[in-house]
Amino acid sequence: MKLNILFCASEMAPFAKTGGLADVAKALPKALSRAGHNVKVVLPRYYKIDKANLEHIPGSIGIDMAGETLWAGIYKTQFEGIEVYFIDYELFFGRGGLYDEGGYAYRDNDKRFIFFSKAAFELAKFLDFKPDIVHSNDWHTASQPILLNTSLKQDDFFKNTASIYTIHNLQHQGVFDKKAFEYLGISPEHFNPFEMEALGGLNLTKGAVYHADIVTTVSKKYAKEIQTPEFGFGLNEHIKAHSYKLFGILNGVDYDEWNPKTDKFIVKNYDVDDLEGKKVCKEDLQNIFRLEKRGDIPLIGFVGRFAEQKGISLIASAIEGLVHLDAQYVFLGTGEKWAEGFFSDISGKYPNFKVYVGYSNELAHKIEAGSDLFLMPSLFEPCGLNQIYSLRYGTLPIVRAVGGLDDTIKNYNPTTKEGNGFKFWDATRDAIYNTVKWAVDTFKFDKEGIEKMIKKAMRERFSWEKSAKEYEKLYLKALEWKK
Numbered sequence: 001m002k003l004n005i006l007f008c009a010s011e012m013a014p015f016a017k018t019g020g021l022a023d024v025a026k027a028l029p030k031a032l033s034r035a036g037h038n039v040k041v042v043l044p045r046y047y048k049i050d051k052a053n054l055e056h057i058p059g060s061i062g063i064d065m066a067g068e069t070l071w072a073g074i075y076k077t078q079f080e081g082i083e084v085y086f087i088d089y090e091l092f093f094g095r096g097g098l099y100d101e102g103g104y105a106y107r108d109n110d111k112r113f114i115f116f117s118k119a120a121f122e123l124a125k126f127l128d129f130k131p132d133i134v135h136s137n138d139w140h141t142a143s144q145p146i147l148l149n150t151s152l153k154q155d156d157f158f159k160n161t162a163s164i165y166t167i168h169n170l171q172h173q174g175v176f177d178k179k180a181f182e183y184l185g186i187s188p189e190h191f192n193p194f195e196m197e198a199l200g201g202l203n204l205t206k207g208a209v210y211h212a213d214i215v216t217t218v219s220k221k222y223a224k225e226i227q228t229p230e231f232g233f234g235l236n237e238h239i240k241a242h243s244y245k246l247f248g249i250l251n252g253v254d255y256d257e258w259n260p261k262t263d264k265f266i267v268k269n270y271d272v273d274d275l276e277g278k279k280v281c282k283e284d285l286q287n288i289f290r291l292e293k294r295g296d297i298p299l300i301g302f303v304g305r306f307a308e309q310k311g312i313s314l315i316a317s318a319i320e321g322l323v324h325l326d327a328q329y330v331f332l333g334t335g336e337k338w339a340e341g342f343f344s345d346i347s348g349k350y351p352n353f354k355v356y357v358g359y360s361n362e363l364a365h366k367i368e369a370g371s372d373l374f375l376m377p378s379l380f381e382p383c384g385l386n387q388i389y390s391l392r393y394g395t396l397p398i399v400r401a402v403g404g405l406d407d408t409i410k411n412y413n414p415t416t417k418e419g420n421g422f423k424f425w426d427a428t429r430d431a432i433y434n435t436v437k438w439a440v441d442t443f444k445f446d447k448e449g450i451e452k453m454i455k456k457a458m459r460e461r462f463s464w465e466k467s468a469k470e471y472e473k474l475y476l477k478a479l480e481w482k483k
């Protein structure tokens with residue numbers, strides 16, 4: 001059955017990206033449309049997205065915000081076979097950042113994203129595109145399942161539309177002052193602790209979990225974890241109460257972009273049957289970062305937001321031990337100011353530790369290709385994409401066994417030589433240090449094991465086609481339940 005899918009997100013690569021949500025918002029709609037569905041993606045038209053490259057759609061859409069109608073423009077483009085629409089409203093999106101600037105969240109994020117969520121519905125009407133499914137992602141579009149199950153229930157246009165809400169990261173829930181409830185424009189009785197009130201304020205994720213026909217998250221393990229106090233960020237009991245409609249679907253990889261055989265950013269392409277290029281990529285990386293050119297020393301990469309989630313404090317706590325191992329480190333990231341300063345200081349002190357503070361997709365690719373090992377010691381990780389990219393590049397992940405990291409990485413067994421990476425469980429300095437040391441020693445003294453793991457890792461596939469099929473099944477279930 002061919003479905004009309006309205007896919008709404010606050011970011012999508014390459015137009016606007018701060019993290020993995022952007023990768024998913026590109027690859028999943030692509031896979032769904034390749035599977036024959038009619039998909040339209042909706043994004044805000046941020047300042048950085050140049051209008052000159054987009055098609056302007058004449059006309060405008062009116063969005064009611066607490067009794068005031070705001071008029072938005074529409075832009076469109078065709079990208080890798082997907083139709084992408086942009087909501088243009090200068091006052092909200094004509095800014096330097098997506099959600100924040102200089103470390104401070106925009107104070108009107110409630111208004112900005114409730115507006116965007118509502119605009120997507122107006123756009124669907126404007127285009128006369130009746131969606132079977134509205135797929136919303138994270139708190140930015142969490143008002144959509146709430147609206148579909150309240151005010152829009154009476155709307156003929158949307159009366160058969162089912163909603164899917166995907167949690168990519170439960171840490172960010174869209175918690176605002178009670179005043180923000182007004183922007184939803186729904187009856188006041190919905191503001192209660194069972195639906196979307198939390199500690200007197202509005203919690204959009206809580207409301208979405210309550211109202212969505214189906215809730216998903218990005219790995220099976222994370223679907224279980226968010227029902228516990230350790231990972232639930234205060235919503236664990238609420239999520240548990242709705243677990244009958246909660247499903248975990250692992251993200252895939254867009255192998256059109258993350259593939260050492262075709263990667264445009266790396267100096268020499270390679271693949272599992274000829275790894276010569278990987279050596280050249282390592283030399284190139286050592287060159288770029290002015291590291292000693294040695295083939296026998298393991299190079300450990302890190303790419304990610306410098307956020308507590310990513311285990312940056314854990315790394316910091318073990319750094320003195322780590323830099324004294326016979327290993328090299330290349331870190332790419334930006335985020336918490338203390339971490340940017342801390343890793344820069346370490347980089348000035350130790351010649352085997354290098355950091356690039358900033359955002360660079362090209363460097364991210366070069367690090368995936370040129371490193372031997374990839375460090376991802378997250379405190380929590382809903383799915384995580386970089387460890388899966390690493391597998392394809394033959395760069396063995398060192399991870400903490402949480403969420404998607406646990407679901408994708410099998411710990412090395414030195415006796416059977418099975419596994420595709422190195423895992424630890426405790427979020428402690430000793431655990432991370434010992435595991436990195438274990439990986440470094442394995443790299444040096446167990447060549448046979450490392451080679452076997454690299455080959456296995458590079459042959460694994462996390463295809464979006466497979467995940468898209470799982471979403472498809474849930475879309476049909478949502479439609480059935482909706483009836």
Ligand code: ADP
Pocket residue numbers: 018019020021023303304305332333334358359360361364383384385386387
């Ligand atoms: P999260 O979404 O929690 O940030 P993921 O592992 O799902 O984590 O996705 C992160 C994505 O963002 C990856 O594609 C990664 O390469 C990219 N990324 C993160 N930080 C940077 C950076 N500083 N430069 C380039 N790419 C980055």
Ligand code: GLC
Pocket residue numbers: 019020021024168169218251381382383384385404
């Ligand atoms: C989030 C998570 C990350 C996940 C990504 C895409 O930002 O932190 O683990 O891979 O979303 O789903």
